[in-house]
Amino acid sequence: MGLLQLLKSQVLCHLFICFVFLVSGIIVNMLQLCTLPLWLVNKQLFRRVNIRLAYCISSQMVAVLEWWSGTECTLYTDPKSYSHYGKENAIVVLNHNFEIDFMCGWTFCDRFGVLGSSKVLAKKELAYVPVIGWMWYFLEIVFCKRKWEEDRKTVAQSLQNLQDYPENFWFLLYCEGTRFTPKKHEISMQVAESKGLPKLKYHLLPRTKGFWVTVNNLRGKVAAVYDSTLNFRDNEAPTLHGVLNGKKYHADLYVRRIPLESIPEGEAECAAWLHKLYQEKDSFQEHYAQTGRFPGPITNPPRRPWALINWLFWCGLFFYHLVLLFVQLLSSGSMLTITASLAFCVAVSVGVRWMIGQTEIDRGSTYGNKGVPLNNN
């Protein structure tokens, strides 16, 4: 193990990275709060400012993935589609199998210059996660309770609000609605069977209502759906812990650009279209399992330096102040101050541990663990 790799595996380094993320994130959240009055006088300026503030937070996770762990992200797509990426609004449909799939998504957003404005249909529980969840309020992220009766109006309204959004964005939809586990897969395939749909090997059965409502409420605003299929080399199951430990992964993303006009408007037709899309995605995963690659040419968008610059700025700022604080603490000799500082460090560690827990599939929700009631029950 080299010296750098040894350094990356040190818990103290992980604590420092997490501390920087949490404290800088809360500072940015507070700045976002201060921009609220702007909404009343100039909504578009409010949005543009918040896109940049959000970048300061999400790009830290991109920097840790790209520069700290050195994870490589390869894009399989045709050159004609490539020329559109970052220059138009799009709905991204992505498989949901990996704990760090959202970080890989963010990496691609950064490489195409849409990281600050990127959006997602997210479960409501994530709105309460400090830093990221709070940041999302100011980005007009669309939250759902995963209860269609409650979501149908709120989701449609939140999507309509994006019609006059001033900068290009990608709107991410995990149509499977939850992360892949063998149990959820088994249950969703029972649902597929009961609906007479072909079985999927690598995906859960997609939930079609969110896709239908998104496509129809973003019509006229969004140019295309980017059908995206992600996998990792060597059957790796990457984790945020691995990334913090400096473990290098290799992500492969296969993207097809599908013009929005080609997607049917009616609910049933749109649902059938999505089911067919997931059958195709399943065949791409099968191809990957057989050959170790996706079909089509590789076009690698380069890493950009901004995420690294932003991260180094915050790390430098906090390192300087932490050293100062440490020296002052020791020279003060006050047991009370030392204990209070230690308690603060423990609180930060516990907070961050809880946040990392949100990314772990083992601690995931039970959504999708129950199928439709069988007729003979």
Ligand SMILES: CC/C=C\C/C=C\C/C=C\C/C=C\C/C=C\C/C=C\CCC(=O)SCCNC(=O)CCNC(=O)[C@H](O)C(C)(C)COP(=O)(O)OP(=O)(O)OC[C@H]1O[C@@H](n2cnc3c(N)ncnc32)[C@H](O)[C@@H]1OP(=O)(O)O
């Ligand atoms: C060039 C590069 C390209 C791309 C780069 C890649 C990506 C980058 C892009 C952007 C990045 C931006 C941000 C990323 C940052 C962070 C994201 C992190 C996390 C957030 C993700 C989440 O929170 S995922 C969870 C929330 N989202 C969703 O759930 C979306 C999908 N769900 C839906 O659409 C649902 O329909 C709903 C939520 C709108 C409503 O939920 P409900 O449960 O009420 O669903 P349904 O009404 O659909 O369910 C009932 C129907 O489903 C059938 N059923 C029952 N059991 C099951 C089962 N186990 N599996 C499947 N189906 C089931 C049931 O029979 C009902 O059928 P109907 O026929 O009546 O529909």
Ligand SMILES: CCCCCCCCCCCCCCCC(=O)OC[C@@H](O)COP(=O)(O)O
């Ligand atoms: C810079 C490094 C700092 C590291 C510490 C920060 C950790 C912050 C992580 C919070 C990110 C929260 C995003 C989680 C995304 C996610 O994957 O959500 C799961 C949902 O889709 C589906 O949930 P489920 O039904 O439970 O599978």
